[in-house]
Amino acid sequence: MQSLAKxxxxxxxxxxxxxxxxxxxxxxxxxxGLREKGFSVTFMGSCPVLLEEFxxxxxxxxxxxxxxxxxxxxxLLLFTLMSPGLFIWAGILMRREKFDILYCLSFGEKLLxxxxxxxxxxxxxWLEHARIGKxxxxxxxxxxxxxxxxxxxxxxxxxxxxxxxxxxxxxxxxSCGVSLEKSWALPAEVExxxxxxxxxxxxxxxxxxxxxxxxxxxxxxxxxxxxxxxGEGDYKFRANERLLxxxxxxxxxxxxxxxSVDLFVLPSTEFDPFGMVxxxxxxxxxxxxxxxxxxxxxDVRNEREAFVxxxxxxxxxxxxxxxxxxxxxxxxxxxxxEIFAKKHYTLKRMVDEFEYLLSPVxxxx
Numbered sequence: 008m009q010s011l012a013k014x015x016x017x018x019x020x021x022x023x024x025x026x027x028x029x030x031x032x033x034x035x036x037x038x039x040g041l042r043e044k045g046f047s048v049t050f051m052g053s054c055p056v057l058l059e060e061f062x063x064x065x066x067x068x069x070x071x072x073x074x075x076x077x078x079x080x081x082x083l084l085l086f087t088l089m090s091p092g093l094f095i096w097a098g099i100l101m102r103r104e105k106f107d108i109l110y111c112l113s114f115g116e117k118l119l120x121x122x123x124x125x126x127x128x129x130x131x132x133w134l135e136h137a138r139i140g141k142x143x144x145x146x147x148x149x150x151x152x153x154x155x156x157x158x159x160x161x162x163x164x165x166x167x168x169x170x171x172x173x174x175x176x177x178x179x180x181x182s183c184g185v186s187l188e189k190s191w192a193l194p195a196e197v198e199x200x201x202x203x204x205x206x207x208x209x210x211x212x213x214x215x216x217x218x219x220x221x222x223x224x225x226x227x228x229x230x231x232x233x234x235x236x237x238g239e240g241d242y243k244f245r246a247n248e249r250l251l252x253x254x255x256x257x258x259x260x261x262x263x264x265x266x267s268v269d270l271f272v273l274p275s276t277e278f279d280p281f282g283m284v285x286x287x288x289x290x291x292x293x294x295x296x297x298x299x300x301x302x303x304x305x306d307v308r309n310e311r312e313a314f315v316x317x318x319x320x321x322x323x324x325x326x327x328x329x330x331x332x333x334x335x336x337x338x339x340x341x342x343x344x345e346i347f348a349k350k351h352y353t354l355k356r357m358v359d360e361f362e363y364l365l366s367p368v369x370x371x372x
């Protein structure tokens with residue numbers, strides 16, 4: 008049997024384009040942690056973001072063509088028509104690679120590469136990090152996904168995600184691990200903005216499903232609230248002297264920002280599989296408010312480790328008004344959240360759980 012020190016992981020992802028977000032951070036942090044434990048890691052795919060980031064971290068990378076996942080109507084039709092040829096191509100790719108564990112990120116290779124890996128008696132891990140929606144629940148290929156899931160291990164990033172995969176077998180949750188980098192000085196404009204007033208920060212993609220429109224309304228309706236937004240997207244905030252929008256900050260600057268504000272908010276209005284930024288804010292000791300749509304809300308209790316509220320403007324507006332007047336409660340929950348995050352959401356804990364899962368002992372699916 009292959010020893011742990013020689014276990015080889017083949018990570019695959021095949022969209023043609025992607026953004027650097029939570030899934031990418033999770034994958035890179037995990038693979039760096041597993042490499043430190045003796046695993047050999049190779050990335051194979053067409054995802055430009057992960058190709059660049061894996062190479063920058065000195066992993067072996069292989070740029071390979073494969074069809075886009077069948078998650079849109081056009082690519083559902085094309086993928087289905089091309090599937091016989093793609094299946095043969097998947098077999099060729101699998102046969103020419105030396106690996107012990109196949110770690111699949113996107114839908115297409117889960118369907119067509121996994122069968123070859125299973126036949127080759129390799130361990131297969133499917134990571135489900137994205138929101139489970141109609142692209143899977145109403146996809147004709149879901150039947151194949153369900154059958155193959157009997158022979159692989161499906162990993163979700165929060166306990167909340169399990170309910171969205173009732174048709175899958177062997178589903179296990181391993182919460183995301185996060186870390187805070189050493190604090191860096193904030194830009195002068197941010198330091199000046201933080202100088203006075205009750206300050207709230209959100210860090211997310213600027214789209215309505217993340218609840219950014221609610222925060223836009225709140226900063227306009229509560230004249231004693233200042234809002235810092237870190238992220239990019241299609242949503243455009245209305246101009247306001249109490250609003251500061253930043254496209255991005257360096258990781259060390261984010262650490263400083265978390266510790267400098269009164270409240271961190273993740274107001275997702277659609278299901279958010281975990282909420283890594285909320286875990287980071289908690290780890291920084293910042294009082295954190297999340298909606299019930301966030302996967303992390305299944306782990307914490309309202310007003311104990313974090314604040315949890317329904318995903319409506321009325322509830323967020325009411326909760327923020329309440330918290331502005333109660334700095335003692337903010338401090339208490341911030342401290343409890345820090346203790347909780349440092350126990351349950353560390354990178355070490357996440358990597359250790361995956362190490363156990365990937366150990367040479369045969370998995371009983």
